[in-house]
Amino acid sequence: MLTFERRAAATVLEAFAPFQEPALAVRPGEVDWSRAFESMARASSPLAAFGLRAALWIALASPLLVFGSLRSFRSLEPARRSEVIERLLVHRFYIVRELALYLKLTACMAIFSSPAVRARSNYDRRPELAARPKSDPPESGSPEPDRRRLPVAAAGGVL
Amino acid sequence: MSHFLFEDEAEHVIVGTGAGGATAARVLSDAGRSLVLLEEGPNLRPDQRPTDLLTGMAQAVRDMGSQTTTGATPIPLLQGRLVGGSTAINSGIIWRLPEDVIDHWSREHGLGDLVERAALERIYEVIERELEVAETGEDVLGGNGHLMARACEKLGLPGKPITRNARRCQGRAHCLQGCPSEARQSMDVSYIPMAVARGARLHALSRVERVLLEGGRAVGVEGDVLDADTRRPRGRFRVRATRGVIVAGGAVHTPAVLLRSGLRGLVGHRFQAHPGAAVSARFPEPVGMGTGATQGYEVPMRTDGFKIESLSLPPEMLATRIPGAGKAWQERLSALDYYGQWAVQVRMKAHGRVTLGWGGGPIVRYEPLDDDVARAQKAIGIICRMMLAVGATEVHPGIGHVPETLRTIADVEAFERTRLRRSDIHFMASHLFGTACAGSDPTRSVVGPDLQHHQVRDLHVMDASVFPTNLGVNPQHSIMAVVYRAAERLAQAERRAA
Numbered sequence: 189m190l191t192f193e194r195r196a197a198a199t200v201l202e203a204f205a206p207f208q209e210p211a212l213a214v215r216p217g218e219v220d221w222s223r224a225f226e227s228m229a230r231a232s233s234p235l236a237a238f239g240l241r242a243a244l245w246i247a248l249a250s251p252l253l254v255f256g257s258l259r260s261f262r263s264l265e266p267a268r269r270s271e272v273i274e275r276l277l278v279h280r281f282y283i284v285r286e287l288a289l290y291l292k293l294t295a296c297m298a299i300f301s302s303p304a305v306r307a308r309s310n311y312d313r314r315p316e317l318a319a320r321p322k323s324d325p326p327e328s329g330s331p332e333p334d335r336r337r338l339p340v341a342a343a344g345g346v347l
Numbered sequence: 348m349s350h351f352l353f354e355d356e357a358e359h360v361i362v363g364t365g366a367g368g369a370t371a372a373r374v375l376s377d378a379g380r381s382l383v384l385l386e387e388g389p390n391l392r393p394d395q396r397p398t399d400l401l402t403g404m405a406q407a408v409r410d411m412g413s414q415t416t417t418g419a420t421p422i423p424l425l426q427g428r429l430v431g432g433s434t435a436i437n438s439g440i441i442w443r444l445p446e447d448v449i450d451h452w453s454r455e456h457g458l459g460d461l462v463e464r465a466a467l468e469r470i471y472e473v474i475e476r477e478l479e480v481a482e483t484g485e486d487v488l489g490g491n492g493h494l495m496a497r498a499c500e501k502l503g504l505p506g507k508p509i510t511r512n513a514r515r516c517q518g519r520a521h522c523l524q525g526c527p528s529e530a531r532q533s534m535d536v537s538y539i540p541m542a543v544a545r546g547a548r549l550h551a552l553s554r555v556e557r558v559l560l561e562g563g564r565a566v567g568v569e570g571d572v573l574d575a576d577t578r579r580p581r582g583r584f585r586v587r588a589t590r591g592v593i594v595a596g597g598a599v600h601t602p603a604v605l606l607r608s609g610l611r612g613l614v615g616h617r618f619q620a621h622p623g624a625a626v627s628a629r630f631p632e633p634v635g636m637g638t639g640a641t642q643g644y645e646v647p648m649r650t651d652g653f654k655i656e657s658l659s660l661p662p663e664m665l666a667t668r669i670p671g672a673g674k675a676w677q678e679r680l681s682a683l684d685y686y687g688q689w690a691v692q693v694r695m696k697a698h699g700r701v702t703l704g705w706g707g708g709p710i711v712r713y714e715p716l717d718d719d720v721a722r723a724q725k726a727i728g729i730i731c732r733m734m735l736a737v738g739a740t741e742v743h744p745g746i747g748h749v750p751e752t753l754r755t756i757a758d759v760e761a762f763e764r765t766r767l768r769r770s771d772i773h774f775m776a777s778h779l780f781g782t783a784c785a786g787s788d789p790t791r792s793v794v795g796p797d798l799q800h801h802q803v804r805d806l807h808v809m810d811a812s813v814f815p816t817n818l819g820v821n822p823q824h825s826i827m828a829v830v831y832r833a834a835e836r837l838a839q840a841e842r843r844a845a
Contacts, residue, residue: 204672205680212681224401231405236413270673277672278751282420282770285747289667289773296666297401306399310684311662312637 189226193244197225199262200247203269204295212308214299224298240294243287250276352572352582355548357383358590360568362555362604365432366826367810368595369534370474371834372542378838382547383586384539385568387600388429389575390551393536396525400663403524407436412775414599416699416713420770422622424711425777426597430551431535433597433777434823438522438642439512439531440656441480442820443471444828445649456815457787461796461832470831474824478532479514482507487518489639491687494630495657496644498733506646509656512537512823513640520659522641553584556707558592558608558806565592565806590841591805595830598779598812602701603709605783605793610803613793617781618699618713619817622774624723625658625690626730627668628739629679634687636665649694649819653726655733658690670743670751689733691726692778694819695719701782720769727772728763735759747771778822783812797840798833809833 189197198221205214225244229237250272251257251264261269276288300306359375361368364386372384389406397403404411409428415421427433444462453459474480483492488508499506515530522531529536543549555570567587571580594601602615636659646655665688669679679686699713715723727744731753734742742753748771749762785808786792789801798813800806809830811822818825 205677206673212677212683214677227401227405228411231411232413233410233415236410236415267673270676273672277670278747282747286421292672293663293667296663297399299666300661300663301399301401306662309662309680311665312398 189222189229193241194222194226196248196261197244198222199269200244200273200291201225201295201298203247203261203266203273204292205299206266206270212305214302214305218304219298219302221295221298224294224301228294228297236290239287240290243291246284246287247273247276247291350583351585353550353584354586355383355550355584356567356587356589357381357548358588359383359593360385360586360588361593361595362568363432363595363597363600363810364430364534364539364549365427365595365597365810366434366534366823367597367830368593369431369434369538369542370827370830371593371595371809372547373538374831374834375838376542376545376547378842380590380838380841382542383588384542384547384549385553385555385570385586386430386432386549386551387554387573387596388427388551390430390535390549391525393525393527393529398521398524400524400661407525416711416776418712418714420714422620422713422774422776424599424779425775426599426779429535430539430549431533434533435525435535436523437533437777437823438509438640439533439823440642440645440821441475441478441510441512441824442818443467444825445818445820448816448818452815456785456792458785458796458815461785461798461829463832466832467828470828471824474827474831478512478537479530480510480512481514482510483516483640483643484508487516487640488643489518489520489636489657489659490634491636491657491659491689492639492643494634494687494737495646495689495733498737499644499646501736502733504646504729504733505648506644509640509643509645511640511642516640518639520637520639520641523661550584550586554580555596555604556607558594558604559585559587560608560803560806563802564804565800568592588805591807593807593809595808595810597810598782599701599709599711601808601810601812602782603703603707605808606703607707610800612802613784613791615701615782616698617784617815618701618711619695619697619780620699620713620776621692621694621778621817621819622715622719622723622776623690623692624727624745624772624774625660625668625688626727626734626742626744627665627686627688628734628742629682629685630687630737630739631685633684635684636660636687637662637684647820648726651725652722652819653691653693654820655689655691655726655730658688660688668743668745670745687734687739689730691723691730692821693719693723693726694817698781715769715774717769720767720772723772723774724763724767728759731759731762732756745773778811778817780811780814780817780822783808784815785813786815797836798830807833807837
């Protein structure tokens, strides 16, 4: 990878999770974005590695594609960068959506390869949750689904 | 002086160490045959496999799961590339070959002897005993599995705990990264060590390029020895086989090996799969997907053409499925342990084909049919309803052109009314079939009912590529049982000939 690409990869991937207040916030220097990008490209199939690089270039060009602005991606405010990325993730063109999702997967790989972030996520093993009583959850705002309207012949579905 | 990095010889050479190759090794080593086992991936002990996916998948999953089908809407193919094959990265789900599939294969493909019920019954019992098959216990069902069980109770769905080859499961939710407690009896900790203990020689990082053919029979294989770090070839190897070659590289790489060996006919045809899609949801109390069986509960609905399963993936993959980027996404990530995730596997009717690309690697042409997409949509709708039934506050179906978050039944109904296109659903496929089909009619199949190639003597195919159809259930047990039966008959035939 070129030095420019490495820097660009870090800028674009960081836009998924810029430093914010929530508990999982990725702190500056905590995640090696460019190493993750490089590792993903190296371990992927040649076509996918090409796609990952293409995704990077699409993201860099996205201020023009999304906002019609001639500003560079790096010159955007962090929140604006995230907004651009969000727009790519729901883009009307399938290929753009998929490539943006591939960038997001790479960002997630980077984030959770940091032991500190992983620990803060509280995601890994919590033995007290392994065997939970089969009780109903607390009431939530969601209305109760109507069993009669379930579009499947439930009993007939068994092997 | 030889230009090979290594040369070896045995009675049988087995290409691939997944469910098919390892089971063949288990049976033939038991029959006293000398064996060489070849595996393209590394030989990793479960305790050597990293927890984080970035390094873990790079080591154990082919191309990080980035190998895709070709076509307008590529589908990633998740395949293990290490000793143990995909059994070392899956959840060890055990389903016997369905009765209707046995009937169909017997009637339409002349495979009655191969899938004879009494023989399969005996074999299932052996495999299930040796691989510690048991239903997932309540104590390791985990929050994700328990939630699904409650949803089934509420909606009257036919759910049940998943039967797996992991009786001693401690619920560490690390199936994909390698079971750290070695409870899951994947091939790398069961049949491969068993065969090696009986004298089989295992060569990891050895990628078979082609089968050597002489006088109409298979006499060995040649290929590349791969560098452990770069996976690039660092030399050649050759293994001679005095009795024959068994190819068990899976439904994508078995046809590639056969095609590179100059074998054509129907090789590569009839590729089939069970592509799947996942739905995630946020709940009002912690779910704790990092605890419990990776897949502990299921809703089998074969007559509807799909099967729903709980799926506790690592945080990297869950976070990718949660919509958005930036502040809102991070806010959701800060409550990651409040999320659950369930998935559907669809028994698709589409057929594809595996061919060779410019470099000799496989290309998979496959495109789901409209009917396949409709069934996937129906299943996703049911999952959304199940999640709302047990209190989900936000459901993320992960579908293009529909809202990213559904909160009410009315939202789900609107989703169900939407006509989805193939490109709207993010499919991934790990159950792959066909491409070297078995059958009694050589004009309609590649190998016979004994799984020997119709034209090449002593060349057998023993993996899911011999299946004429997909199954509608997880295939590992069916692969092992069918291969067990074929390998037993091969050993018996050799004994008679001797």
